[in-house]
Amino acid sequence: MTTSTAQPMPDVDPAAAREWLAAMILIRTFEERGDELALRGKIPGGMHPAIGQEAAAVGIARGLRGTDLVAGTHRAHHHALAKGMTPSAVLAELYGKASGSNGGRGGSMHLADFDLGLWGSNGVVGAGLGIAMGAALGAKQRGTDQVAAGIFGDGGANVGRVWEFTNLAAIWKLPLIVVCENNLYAVETQTSSVTGGADITRRAAGFGLPAFTVDGQDVVSVHQAVSEAADRARTGSGPTFLEILTYRYKGHDSGQVIRYRTDDEVQRWRSSKDPIENYAARLITAGLLDEAGLAALTDTARTTVDEAVTFAEEAPWPDPCTAAENVSAYTGNEQR
Amino acid sequence: MSNDETYSTAYRSGMREEMERDGTIFVLGTDLFDRGGHFSQVKGLGPEFGADRIRDTPISEAAMVAAGVGAAMNGTRPVVDLNFMDFAYGAMDELINQAAKIRYMWGRPVPLVVRATAGVAQGGAQHNNSLQSTFMSTPGLSVVFPSRPWDVKGLLKSALRGEDPVVFMMHKMLTGARGPAGGPDELVPIGSARIARPGRDVTLISYGYGVTIAEKAAQSVAAQGIDTEVIDLRSLSPLDLNTIVTSVRKTGKVIVLDEAPISAGPAAEITAQINDHAFWYLDQPVGRVCGADSPIPHSPALVDALLPSEAGVVAALQQIAAATGPALAS
Numbered sequence: 001m002t003t004s005t006a007q008p009m010p011d012v013d014p015a016a017a018r019e020w021l022a023a024m025i026l027i028r029t030f031e032e033r034g035d036e037l038a039l040r041g042k043i044p045g046g047m048h049p050a051i052g053q054e055a056a057a058v059g060i061a062r063g064l065r066g067t068d069l070v071a072g073t074h075r076a077h078h079h080a081l082a083k084g085m086t087p088s089a090v091l092a093e094l095y096g097k098a099s100g101s102n103g104g105r106g107g108s109m110h111l112a113d114f115d116l117g118l119w120g121s122n123g124v125v126g127a128g129l130g131i132a133m134g135a136a137l138g139a140k141q142r143g144t145d146q147v148a149a150g151i152f153g154d155g156g157a158n159v160g161r162v163w164e165f166t167n168l169a170a171i172w173k174l175p176l177i178v179v180c181e182n183n184l185y186a187v188e189t190q191t192s193s194v195t196g197g198a199d200i201t202r203r204a205a206g207f208g209l210p211a212f213t214v215d216g217q218d219v220v221s222v223h224q225a226v227s228e229a230a231d232r233a234r235t236g237s238g239p240t241f242l243e244i245l246t247y248r249y250k251g252h253d254s255g256q257v258i259r260y261r262t263d264d265e266v267q268r269w270r271s272s273k274d275p276i277e278n279y280a281a282r283l284i285t286a287g288l289l290d291e292a293g294l295a296a297l298t299d300t301a302r303t304t305v306d307e308a309v310t311f312a313e314e315a316p317w318p319d320p321c322t323a324a325e326n327v328s329a330y331t332g333n334e335q336r
Numbered sequence: 337m338s339n340d341e342t343y344s345t346a347y348r349s350g351m352r353e354e355m356e357r358d359g360t361i362f363v364l365g366t367d368l369f370d371r372g373g374h375f376s377q378v379k380g381l382g383p384e385f386g387a388d389r390i391r392d393t394p395i396s397e398a399a400m401v402a403a404g405v406g407a408a409m410n411g412t413r414p415v416v417d418l419n420f421m422d423f424a425y426g427a428m429d430e431l432i433n434q435a436a437k438i439r440y441m442w443g444r445p446v447p448l449v450v451r452a453t454a455g456v457a458q459g460g461a462q463h464n465n466s467l468q469s470t471f472m473s474t475p476g477l478s479v480v481f482p483s484r485p486w487d488v489k490g491l492l493k494s495a496l497r498g499e500d501p502v503v504f505m506m507h508k509m510l511t512g513a514r515g516p517a518g519g520p521d522e523l524v525p526i527g528s529a530r531i532a533r534p535g536r537d538v539t540l541i542s543y544g545y546g547v548t549i550a551e552k553a554a555q556s557v558a559a560q561g562i563d564t565e566v567i568d569l570r571s572l573s574p575l576d577l578n579t580i581v582t583s584v585r586k587t588g589k590v591i592v593l594d595e596a597p598i599s600a601g602p603a604a605e606i607t608a609q610i611n612d613h614a615f616w617y618l619d620q621p622v623g624r625v626c627g628a629d630s631p632i633p634h635s636p637a638l639v640d641a642l643l644p645s646e647a648g649v650v651a652a653l654q655q656i657a658a659a660t661g662p663a664l665a666s
Contacts, residue, residue: 071406102441102442102443105440105441105442106441106442110441110442112441112442112444114442114444119406119409120438120441120442122434123433124429124433124434127402127429127430127433127434130398130399130402130403130405130406130430130434131402131405131406131409131434132406133399133402133403133406134402134403134404134405134406134407134408134409134410134414135406135407135409135410136406137403137406137407137410137412137414138406138407138408138409138410138411138412138414139410141360141362141388141407141412142360142410142411142412146410148406160398161396161398161399161402161429164394164396164398164399164402165398165399165402167394167396167399168393168394168396168399168400168403171394172391326439326440326443327439327440327475327476328439328475328476328477328478328500328574329439329445329498329499329500330478330498330500330502330526330527330573330574331527331574
């Protein structure tokens with residue numbers, strides 16, 4: 001186990017390094033607007049904003065190949081956008097419109113696009129890891145070099161089957177990255193107060209796989225850890241566990257009144273560990289970006305999200321006559 | 337075609353043929369490679385196909401089913417063998433909240449088979465649940481429950497060539513039941529019932545081990561001039577309503593035989609469907625001979641008191657056959 005606190009520059013070309021920043025800014029812009037729209041009642045059922053967790057998603061997605069897959073959690077817009085789903089497709093889905101990524105059948109907690117390697121966000125804590133683990137088994141059975149990343153949160157670290165999945169991946173050496181995106185709070189419960197042994201990485205290491213804690217506010221660290229884990233998975237060395245330490249600025253869901261932590265705590269994270277501000281500053285210091293370039297990324301993100309809102313607002317509703325269609329391939333001899 | 341298989345060897349022979357035909361099929365579960373499963377359902381297939389295709393697992397039902405769901409979504413055809421269907425309770429989220437909903441939400445086929453031995457026999461309260469009631473009320477899951485070797489093999493082949501999750505239930509009491517089974521390409525379609533015995537007077541509907549009881553009861557009342565048509569549902573979801581309704585329109589009298597607890601079980605649904613689709617053809621209310629609303633105890637003396645018996649079905653057939661006009665409250 002190691003803890004990475006260094007802040008190296010990414011081992012990629014400057015255009016890619018800037019693209020990571022652009023992706024994080026787009027996620028933040030999208031989530032802030034989405035949160036606003038949820039509070040205005042535009043998103044049935046609301047949403048779980050991932051503001052503050054952008055580096056985790058972008059580091060994971062960019063550490064994988066396009067053909068690799070990610071299955072995630074109920075807080076998942078950042079994963080979906082990082083994997084390449086467009087803001088328009090996500091937002092129209094959140095609205096419940098026909099033009100959404102899943103035709104309005106999924107929603108915020110069930111976003112999937114298999115062409116992008118996005119194997120579903122998931123409304124049940126820990127379940128995304130199960131799908132990723134099974135997908136990794138499928139990849140192994142077929143002899144492909146595909147890698148799967150299954151993401152759960154610190155809340156999921158106390159779900160029993162998460163460790164069933166981890167154990168099976170370990171004994172079968174599946175090409176899986178087991179990712180705990182630890183934002184410190186399981187809904188309204190401080191995870192440290194309900195986690196025996198306190199250390200989730202040590203718990204994972206007990207299953208006999210390499211396990212690391214990673215600074216989740218640093219996209220470079222996440223990218224590096226995921227790339228290395230993907231290499232191990234691809235070369236037959238089996239799964240790796242990564243605990244990505246991060247923080248959500250907003251409540252569990254949009255509009256939640258927060259009584260379980262102090263404003264000071266939130267401010268400390270925002271002012272010293274913000275993944276976007278810190279990474280942008282590093283790019284500027286390294287001469288890979290200037291202030292004008294940063295402003296341009298912010299403008300582009302705003303324009304893209306504006307267009308997504310227009311798209312979602314104007315998109316048609318799905319046809320109610322189709323609501324019960326495509327439930328099963330087996331229809332039998334139905335009596336008409 | 338083979339003329340002499342058991343319920344269990346028909347499963348194995350169907351599995352072997354399908355695994356030879358399609359290299360993406362593999363089986364995972366506990367005690368499969370050496371032992372061949374708790375009912376010898378895959379005996380010998382381990383050494384034949386290797387440990388990657390007959391995969392032994394820890395006792396981790398959630399992981400077993402999750403592995404099957406994800407692998408089915410990723411270009412393979414896994415069969416998760418739970419040995420006893422009761423153990424599915426440890427994997428309900430994977431089955432009901434994941435496998436059953438993936439086509440609907442995401443348009444992705446999930447060609448997964450979850451096989452287990454089911455039905456009421458020995459073993460007490462926790463090994464004799466009637467989970468078919470739960471699964472048939474879950475949109476997105478197909479449920480099959482064959483009664484004879486031919487259908488075990490034919491339904492397995494359909495499931496392994498299909499696109500969506502199939503819960504494959506095999507009754508404990510039928511494990512050694514003998515009969516013919518079909519050849520490599522003789523399939524039994526999922527969602528198709530069969531007429532196990534044609535008749536004109538009363539329709540007797542059942543599935544699984546109930547078909548054995550039904551055939552004996554029908555034979556018994558035939559001597560008294562009651563001509564019973566026995567329907568073997570074979571699939572509980574989707575239900576073959578055409579076969580049911582066609583028979584009911586002919587006989588006008590129906591008994592549903594079902595060992596599941598009577599409340600909200602398959603018999604309740606079948607009865608409601610008959611009322612929806614054939615009410616005006618009925619001469620009498622639909623009769624139900626079902627399991628009691630009770631857990632299953634250990635003592636055989638107590639078990640028998642809770643389950644449908646041949647004598648009970650005979651009495652129900654005699655009563656409904658003789659009834660004319662409105663049933664009177666007594």
